[in-house]
Amino acid sequence: MNTQIRTVVVEREIAHPPEKLWRALTQPHLIAEWLMRNDFAPVIGHKFTLSGDWGSVECDVLAVEPGKTLTYTWNHPHADPAFDLRSVVSFTLTPTGSGTLLRMEQSGFRPEQKQAFGGARHGWEQNFTNLERVLAELE
Amino acid sequence: MTEPHDILFRTLADPTRRALFERLCREGEKTVGALTAKAGVSQPVVSKHLGLLKQAGLVRDRHEGRQTHYSAQLSALAPLVDWTGQMTRFWESRFDDLENLLRRMDQ
Numbered sequence: 001m002n003t004q005i006r007t008v009v010v011e012r013e014i015a016h017p018p019e020k021l022w023r024a025l026t027q028p029h030l031i032a033e034w035l036m037r038n039d040f041a042p043v044i045g046h047k048f049t050l051s052g053d054w055g056s057v058e059c060d061v062l063a064v065e066p067g068k069t070l071t072y073t074w075n076h077p078h079a080d081p082a083f084d085l086r087s088v089v090s091f092t093l094t095p096t097g098s099g100t101l102l103r104m105e106q107s108g109f110r111p112e113q114k115q116a117f118g119g120a121r122h123g124w125e126q127n128f129t130n131l132e133r134v135l136a137e138l139e
Numbered sequence: 140m141t142e143p144h145d146i147l148f149r150t151l152a153d154p155t156r157r158a159l160f161e162r163l164c165r166e167g168e169k170t171v172g173a174l175t176a177k178a179g180v181s182q183p184v185v186s187k188h189l190g191l192l193k194q195a196g197l198v199r200d201r202h203e204g205r206q207t208h209y210s211a212q213l214s215a216l217a218p219l220v221d222w223t224g225q226m227t228r229f230w231e232s233r234f235d236d237l238e239n240l241l242r243r244m245d246q
Contacts, residue, residue, distance in 0.1 A: 008223050010230040016241045024240055034236035102237075104230050109223065 007107040015099040018067045025070055025091055042070070068093055074106060085109070147215065150195040155180060156188045160197055163211035170206045 014021055024030045026042045036050040036057070042064045050057040055076070063071035069092050076085040087108030094101040151157050159174060171189065175182045189209055192198040196215040201208045 006223055008226045008230065010227055010234065012234050012238075014238060014241065020241060020244060021237075024237060024244065030240065030244070034240045035233055102234070104234075106226060106230070109226075 006109040007105060008109070009103065009105050011101065011103045013096065013099060014102050018093045018095050018100045021093055021100050021102060022067045022070075026064075042066070048072075062088065063090075074108075146195050147197070150191055150197060153188070155184070156192055159185065159188055160192055160211060163198060163209060164213065168201075168208050168210040170208055172206070174209065 024034065026040065028038050028040050031038050031040055036052050038050050039048045040046070040059075040061075041048065042061070044061050044064055046061045048059050048061070050059060058073070058075040058077065060073040060075075061071075062073060063069055069090065071088060071090040074085070074087045074089045085108070087106050090105045090107075092103040092105070094103070151160065155178065159178065162174065162177070163169060171182060171186055174189070175185045178185050189198060189200070192209075193200060197212055198209045199212050201210070
């Protein structure tokens with residue numbers, strides 16, 4: 001059996017300085033606006049929960065380097081090993097001439113694992129739709 | 140690349156086989172006899188379907204005395220789910236909202 005651990009990488013050029021982006025990544029009321037409800041604190045060892053309508057993700061802060069790096073675990077415990085996700089999410093901010101290169105790396109997926117959020121696919125999509133509506137109303 | 144998918148789809152396309160597999164998923168390990176009792180078909184037919192499920196890697200058998208016990212192998216379904224693609228789309232969508240938020244924040 002293939003035992004290789006898989007990684008998801010998403011990168012984006014953001015037209016805002018790292019300091020501002022850092023606030024959006026680390027202040028709970030701002031995290032709630034783009035990711036999920038949470039009790040985050042930028043303190044190594046701090047345990048927090050990201051909550052969506054479909055369920056929640058258990059997190060543990062692993063690394064904090066203000067304005068540069070933020071790493072936390074992204075665990076979604078499940079009795080069935082095929083659904084049980086133990087992963088690590090790492091955000092890296094690199095200043096560019098016009099803003100910041102934001103890199104998100106999520107690693108820990110096992111190849112035999114089904115998508116880790118079970119039947120929650122619909123839940124995610126619903127979540128995005130709700131969020132987009134909220135954001136549209138704020139603008 | 141499509142071959143493992145083909146086998147899984149072909150195997151699960153049959154309603155009797157799918158019902159057997161779903162039952163093993165829901166109720167855990169079962170003997171051929173226990174499966175036959177509710178399958179609505181004869182034991183040789185159940186055995187034939189279980190053999191095909193086993194070939195596709197969807198069930199595993201375990202012999203104990205004269206009985207054969209079957210259990211579902213959920214991990215066999217993994218090739219059907221493109222979860223890395225889903226997570227990539229999840230983060231892309233989050234980043235859209237993040238940029239949206241940054242535009243609304245001062246400084």
